[in-house]
Amino acid sequence: MTDSQPHDSGELGVHQAARLEKLKKIEAQGLDPWGHRFDDRSFIEAVRARQGEVRYQLADGSQIPLPEFDGPEIIDYKAWKASKGPGGEEIGPAVRVAGRIMLMRTAGKLVFLNIRDLTGDIQIMIPKGHVSDEDFELTKLLDFGDLIGVDGRLGRTNTGELTVFASKLHFMTKTLEPPPEKHAGLQDPELRQRMRYLDLTYNTDSLQTFLKRTKIIHSIRSTLAKHDFVEVEGPTLHTIAGGAAAKPFLTHHNALDMQLFLRIALELHLKRLMVGGIERVYEIGRVYRNEGISPRHNPEFTMIELYWAYADYRVMMDLTQQIIIEALDAIGQGYKTHWGDLEIDFTPPFKRRTYTELFEEHTGLKIADHEGIASLARKLRLDPDGKHPDVVISEVFEEKVEDALIGPVFVTDYPASLCPLTKRSATQPEIAERFELFIHGMELANAYTELNDPILQENLFKTQLQGMAEDDSMARMDTDFIRALRHGMPPAGGLGIGIDRLVMLLTNSRSIRDVILFPLLRQES
């Protein structure tokens, strides 16, 4: 465990020492600086929603509503109250709130706090004489970042600010470290990732992004429930890292003295469950790939994979679109969103274009024109000699087409030789029943009509393994998976979506590290 704060050296920083001193004084007042259960407190958002209950009672006892403070006009509430004659009084509901102290101002015998909870901020006013002397003494021991509970009455200050006028303070938790700068917040991207707890509190955009992530995942589950899908949890420790072509993390089980891999995909176990009769099955889970890190790649990331018996890749296309549209609905966003300077128009239906169409459109070459394509590949410095023509086509496609796909667009009907593990079209055997969904050059979803022929699957596995270099081939033949297929997996459509990338696109986050709470960082020095 590394904690590099100054107290490692035994010397307290001036901020830490000051806070510890206040902690001792709080204890000396007979209060618990670490707080306790606090029943029946309301979220700040709910308290703010009760602002209509704040009324003004005239001297004759009749109640009238307050002026409208939320409009463009600035209201002089003090003058308004004076205009209603003497003997009037503001009345408002009793409320109980708790939160972190974000701002604090003292004006003589008045103390103003702004506190924040999960749902928002609200101002607290603590007037000397309206709380006990002990509570007013306590305000001198408060620091930015401390957690506090407040009982009080909801009302308005002279400037119209919705405020809880405190009658009782409840100390909840002392903070021993100073918070980030109160206006600029925490800016350093490294600190925002290492100390996500501070980022979430002091950068509200960050909190909102992660709350949206939760809503998106919830929405996906809800969409799939409408189609009677069953959610399962497969193993993350695999004896064979299969289901994708990626380098796995290696680990070891001591008692069994067994080499294990962290999973790189969810596929092979979900298909086993299809054999087992779970006809519509999915998992939302973490996979681990021992590869490079970039703004679009984190070594652990979240995928959803799903399999739908008796469906095919076209059903998967409809479902993919439904998942995304309903996720957008769930975070209360329109279908036209921004991605940096670019607009993405999610208005359904998403475009569907075949691989061949896009290839010929962007290169000006017929896909059968192998010599022309090889010539273009040389111009792109792709070194096509000795490669299978379809591999050259794929490389040219990645170079010329993918980055140009703003999307959302379904790229469908790949050359069969590029997708050996995909079922071929019954009518056009050179076509694989596959699509990928591209948005702004980013591959977001990948789906197939799944191969369920165990003999073909086994042969393709063997061919694939033969083609791999010894080092790359952590993969081995998954004979149990073949055995499962021999027991009969129904024809099915399968779909994979990168959840992190989906969240990036829907929340206009430029880096995957902005949508993963704790992305992998090097150990702090």
Add this chain to the structure above:
RNA sequence: GAGAGCGUAGCUCAGUCGGUAGAGCAAAGGACUUUUAAUCCUUGGGUCGAGGGUUCGAAUCCCUCCGCUCUCACCA
């Protein structure tokens, strides 16, 4: 893995031509009963990422290393 940029007070940032380290916020002490990033007076706070080199003198120039960011490579 390669290239570029960055790293200065707890936080956000300045730092000119190489000439004794700066501001705001935060902290400590004080004033103030309607503040809004409150204001005002006073005070303290630095291994300039680490190490080495050049120089009379280095935050500044050079080298190595550490960390972060971006681009590329890798990447069903």
